[in-house]
Amino acid sequence: MTSADVMAAVRADRSAATEGDPGAFEAAVRPHYAPLIRRLVLVLGDPHDAEDIAQDAYLAAFRSWDRFDGVDVRAWLYTIGLRLAFNHKRGRKRWLAAIGRMESRTWADPPDPDLWAALATLDPRTRSALLLNVLDGYTHAEVAGMLAVPEGTVASWISRGRTALRKELDPGP
Numbered sequence: 001m002t003s004a005d006v007m008a009a010v011r012a013d014r015s016a017a018t019e020g021d022p023g024a025f026e027a028a029v030r031p032h033y034a035p036l037i038r039r040l041v042l043v044l045g046d047p048h049d050a051e052d053i054a055q056d057a058y059l060a061a062f063r064s065w066d067r068f069d070g071v072d073v074r075a076w077l078y079t080i081g082l083r084l085a086f087n088h089k090r091g092r093k094r095w096l097a098a099i100g101r102m103e104s105r106t107w108a109d110p111p112d113p114d115l116w117a118a119l120a121t122l123d124p125r126t127r128s129a130l131l132l133n134v135l136d137g138y139t140h141a142e143v144a145g146m147l148a149v150p151e152g153t154v155a156s157w158i159s160r161g162r163t164a165l166r167k168e169l170d171p172g173p
Helices: 003-018 022-044 047-063 074-099 113-120 123-136 140-147 149-167
Strands: none
Touching: 022 047, 022 123, 047 074, 047 149, 074 123, 074 140, 113 149, 123 140, 123 149, 140 149
């Protein structure tokens, strides 16, 4: 597919969205639901919260579908979902601190518990930047756009995250 074909498809998607095609939104976002939940679980640490936030993200996306530029649906959804997840996590932390307890829950039985334990030690934004870059293949610039931070900040988070994971996973002598 040439770049002209891609742009024609984007224009067609954008046209369908603005003309009120009820199936355009669903067709564009449906394939991204399960991957979004998986990323949100890694950020939030709870599959039920991740599902709730994913549903909120899809609702927000639906409401703003007419303003979507049609370039990258997955990045757009991840941006919405991650921002909602960060807000949720901040609110939950404040709420738990206000009632005087912090709750620790295990959300999965991972195949590599050491890796998942090491990932859990990273702050949510560092973990998100690292996972978006390494697992999802987004560039530093794309991650920066999704997380609304400068590209240098993303590079720093990813570098620090990798260093922390190396220390955690291979403490050495």
